[in-house]
Amino acid sequence: MSKKIFSGVQPTGNLHLGNYLGAIKNFVELNNDDENECIFCVVDLHAITVKQDKEQLKNNIRETTATFIASGIDPNKSIIFNQSKVHAHAEGSWILSCMSPMGWLNRMTQFKEKAGKDKEKASVGLYIYPILMASDILLYDTTHVPVGEDQKQHLELTRNIAQKFNKDFNSEDFFKVPEPLIKKNFSRIMSLKDGLKKMSKSDFSDLSRINLTDTKDEIINKIKKAKTDSFPIPNEESELKDRPEATNLLGIYSSILNQKLEKTLVEFGGKNFSEFKIQLSEILSNKIAPISDEIKRLIKDREYLDRILLEGANKADEIANKKIKEIKKIVGF
Ligand code: TYM
Numbered sequence: 624m625s626k627k628i629f630s631g632v633q634p635t636g637n638l639h640l641g642n643y644l645g646a647i648k649n650f651v652e653l654n655n656d657d658e659n660e661c662i663f664c665v666v667d668l669h670a671i672t673v674k675q676d677k678e679q680l681k682n683n684i685r686e687t688t689a690t691f692i693a694s695g696i697d698p699n700k701s702i703i704f705n706q707s708k709v710h711a712h713a714e715g716s717w718i719l720s721c722m723s724p725m726g727w728l729n730r731m732t733q734f735k736e737k738a739g740k741d742k743e744k745a746s747v748g749l750y751i752y753p754i755l756m757a758s759d760i761l762l763y764d765t766t767h768v769p770v771g772e773d774q775k776q777h778l779e780l781t782r783n784i785a786q787k788f789n790k791d792f793n794s795e796d797f798f799k800v801p802e803p804l805i806k807k808n809f810s811r812i813m814s815l816k817d818g819l820k821k822m823s824k825s826d827f828s829d830l831s832r833i834n835l836t837d838t839k840d841e842i843i844n845k846i847k848k849a850k851t852d853s854f855p856i857p858n859e860e861s862e863l864k865d866r867p868e869a870t871n872l873l874g875i876y877s878s879i880l881n882q883k884l885e886k887t888l889v890e891f892g893g894k895n896f897s898e899f900k901i902q903l904s905e906i907l908s909n910k911i912a913p914i915s916d917e918i919k920r921l922i923k924d925r926e927y928l929d930r931i932l933l934e935g936a937n938k939a940d941e942i943a944n945k946k947i948k949e950i951k952k953i954v955g956f
Contacts, residue, residue, distance in 0.1 A: 625658045625659060625660060626653070626658065626659045626660070626766050626767045627659075627660050627662075627763060627764055627765050627766045627767070627799075628650075628653050628659050628660065628661040628662065628765065628766075628767050628768070628769065628804075629661075629662045629663075629664070629759065629760050629763050629765040629768060629801075630646060630650060630662075630663055630664070630768055630769050630770060631663070631664040631665070631666035631669070631706070631756070631759055632646065632647070632663075632664075632665060632666065632687055632690075632691075633666050633667075633669050633670045633687075634665050634666070634667055634670050634680065634683035634684045634686070634687040634705075635670050635673075635675070635683060635824055635825075636679065636683045636686070636824060637824040637825075637832070637834055638686070638687065638690050638824070638834065638835045638836075639822055639823075639824060639832040639833060639834050639835060640812055640822060640832060640833040640834075640835070640875065640907075640911070641771065641811075641812035641821065641822035641823070641832070642771075642824075642835070643694065643835060643911075643914075644809055644812050644875065644878045644879070645770070645771025645772065645773075645806075645809075645810050645811065645812060646769060646770055646771050647690065647691065647694045647696075648694070648878075649769040649804065649806065650663055650691070650694070650696055650701075650769060651694055651695040651696055653767075653769060653804075654695070654696045654697060654700055654701045655695075661696075661700070661701035661702070662701065662702040662704075662763055662765075662939060663691055663696060663701055663702070663703050664703075664704060664705070664706050664759060664939075665684050665687045665688055665691075665703070665704070665705040665706065665932070666705075666706045666755075666756075666759065667680065667684055667705050667706050667707045668706045668707050668712060668713060668755060669706070669752060669755060669756070670683070671748065672746055672748040672749040672752050673737070673746070673749065682922075684705050684932075685922060685925060685928045685929075686836075686918065686922055688703060688705075688928050688931060688932055689917075689918045689921035689922045689928060690835055690914075690918055691703055692917075692921060692931070693835075693914045693915075693917035693918045693921055694835075694914055698931045698934075698935065702935045702938045702939050703931055703932065703935045704932055704935030704936040704938070704939045705932050705936065706759065708932070708933075708936035708939075708940070709936055709939050709940045709943050709944075710940075710944075711758075711762055711940070711943035711944055711946065711947035712755065712758050712759055712762065712943065713755070713758075714947055715758035715761070715762055715943075715946075715947055715950060716751070716754050716755040716757075716758040718950060718951075718954060719754050719757055719758055719761075719784055719788070720751055720754050722784075722787060722788060722791055723754055723757075723780075723784055723787070727780060727783060727784075728750060728751065728753065728754075728780075730776075731753055731776060731777070731780070732776060733752075733753075733773065733776070733777070734749060734750055734752070734753075737749060738750075753776075753777045753780050753781075754780075754784070756777050756781065757777075757780060757781040757784045757785070760781050760801055761781065761784070761785055761798045761799070761801075761946075762942070762943040762946045762947065763939075763942055763943065763946070764798075764799045764946070765799065765801045766799055766801060766802065767801060767802050767803075767804050768781075768801050768802070768803050768804060769804040769805075770803060770804070770805060771805070771810050771811060771812075772805055772810040772811040773811065773821060774803070774805075775803060775805060778801070778803040781801060782800050782801065784798075785798035785799070785800045785801070786798075786800060792953045792954070794953055797949070797953065806878075808874065808877070808878070808883075808884065809874045809875070809877065809878035812871065812874070812875060812878075813867060813868075813871040814826060814831040814832065815830060815831050815832065815833070815845060815846075815848075815849040815850065815871075816828055816830060816831040816849070816850055817831070817850065817868075818850065818866075818867025818868035818869075818870065818871045819867050830845055830848055830849075832845075833845055833846075833907065833911060834915075835911060835914055835915060835918060836915050836918055836919065837911065837912075837915055838912065838915065839908040839912045842904060842907050842908045842911060842912065843904045843908060846872075846900050846903055846904040846907065847900060847904070849868070849872060849900070850868045851868050851869060851872065851896040851900075852866055852868060852869055854866070854869075855893055855894060855895050855896075856869065856873070856888065856891045856892055856893065856894050856895070856896065856899060857888065857892060858888055858889075858892035858893065859888065859892075860884055860885065860888065869896075872896075872899070872900075872903060873887050873888070873891070873899075875903065875907070876899075876902070876903050876906065879906050879907060879910050880906060
């Protein structure tokens with residue numbers, strides 16, 4: 624059966640290896656399977672839940688689009704668009720907000736992390752952010768949503784909202800209940816400086832992440848400086864317990880090569896990290912540097928990127944508009 628795929632990435636700059644291995648690499652694989660219908664969204668409405676610089680936001684929308692294409696998503700096969708161009712996302716979000724209990728949102732751990740200590744100052748948008756995400760997904764009768772581990776709870780919420788809407792309005796199967804596609808291994812890439820912290824765009828230290836726009840030399844330097852421990856690489860997975868930095872680097876290596884961690888341990892077991900890091904830099908720069916070069920080339924071609932986004936928005940709008948009309952009818956408008 625063909626899968627309907629939807630996923631989104633925020634245009635907040637500094638797209639990194641975590642975004643790539645946790646999400647974008649999977650988007651490319653799904654895009655390459657002719658059975659699938661894929662939609663990839665630059666979620667600019669989500670981006671403004673925290674303050675953005677206007678010019679920077681415009682650039683980041685284009686850069687995220689360029690990153691999708693440079694990574695291998697084919698805009699002739701998949702729909703690529705930015706969320707604010709399709710009105711149904713915001714409209715759907717409002718309707719879904721009105722039938723989602725606050726209790727469900729109060730459980731969202733990402734809001735707690737992002738709002739930090741001073742919750743009172745966080746925007747209302749940040750609080751209801753997962754409902755906009757549900758609207759994104761449900762408008763397209765999505766069956767599968769490829770994301771990194773950190774989005775798992777938001778996907779659960781989307782499923783709950785879909786089921787509640789169908790039940791409240793006596794419209795069985797109106798919203799498809801989507802399945803998350805989260806890779807079993809390596810779906811949470813950690814900071815290069817602290818193996819217990821997620822690799823993140825907002826980390827103040829640029830050495831904590833590999834950006835998708837990094838050059839070969841920058842990648843080599845960051846891997847050289849990445850935190851490890853003083854023990855050699857073990858032969859068994861069980862011996863990686865309580866060694867988060869080692870686990871992360873070995874996971875990155877395995878994920879880039881699409882191989883099991885076990886195999887990586889057979890290759891490197893007993894060796895020290897300095898040797899492993901040379902190999903890791905090599906495979907990482909072979910993978911990321913060409914993407915980085917292509918992003919830098921594409922970003923200069925504004926007209927091309929804007930055309931992709933416009934064509935994508937027209938196609939997405941047609942689908943989403945039909946669905947929002949049905950939603951409004953069901954609700955009683
Ligand atoms: P965002 O923009 O924070 O991240 C984009 C994607 O990258 C994944 N990711 C990671 N994966 C592994 N390790 C990491 N360190 C790491 N950091 C980020 C995220 O899991 C995500 O898949 N709410 C979403 C965007 C969104 C969305 C949607 C996703 C809006 N609407 C509808 C799916 C469907 C977000 O903020 O992702």
